[in-house]
């Protein structure tokens with residue numbers, strides 16, 4: 445055991461990547477994917493606010509049936525020039541997204557909600573990702589793999605999508621879907637989890 449808790453911990457996510465990241469803390473938890481509807485961003489809404497609200501919707505949907513648990517919800521979006529790039533709906537749309545992101549620096553924003561017995565903590569983590577200037581053939585070939593389809597912005601930095609990336613500034617795990625170091629800090633600071641040696 446790395447961290448310890450007295451809570452019944454639930455990850456409100458269908459993402460195997462988030463499951464792997466939360467698993468790093470070494471505490472038992474269960475996964476309950478919420479089927480909460482992901483609404484599109486509203487006109488004038490900041491991408492940070494949008495990601496935060498969606499993370500809250502996911503956590504709250506699980507809270508209804510598990511009011512005594514500690515619930516973690518997260519949502520990751522890619523944003524550039526005020527436009528949010530969600531998961532692409534098709535290979536063609538993935539290629540369009542990647543053409544727009546080529547050679548430029550975008551923000552990957554994960555909103556995280558920590559919900560416990562009605563008490564809510566939200567935070568957002570932002571990583572700046574700079575893409576290489578991509579040639580058309582590379583974009584088409586990567587999009588055609590289908591890898592972009594379940595990922596915000598249409599790429600996975602942890603998969604072949606890493607070939608598109610020139611540099612990043614900020615937390616890598618945040619790009620993959622969960623800023624686990626910051627999440628651990630927040631839960632530790634609020635006494636929800638602790639290390640064996642921590643004063644309690």
Ligand SMILES: Cc1cn([C@H]2C[C@H](O)[C@@H](COP(=O)(O)OP(=O)(O)OP(=O)(O)O)O2)c(=O)[nH]c1=O
Nearest residue numbers: 457458459519520595596599600601619620621
């Ligand atoms: C930019 C980027 C995103 N992603 C992923 C992280 C998120 O899982 C996904 C964005 O979709 P989300 O809606 O945040 O999450 P999800 O649908 O995968 O899971 P759930 O809603 O059940 O929690 O994109 C990567 O895996 N790699 C990347 O490089």
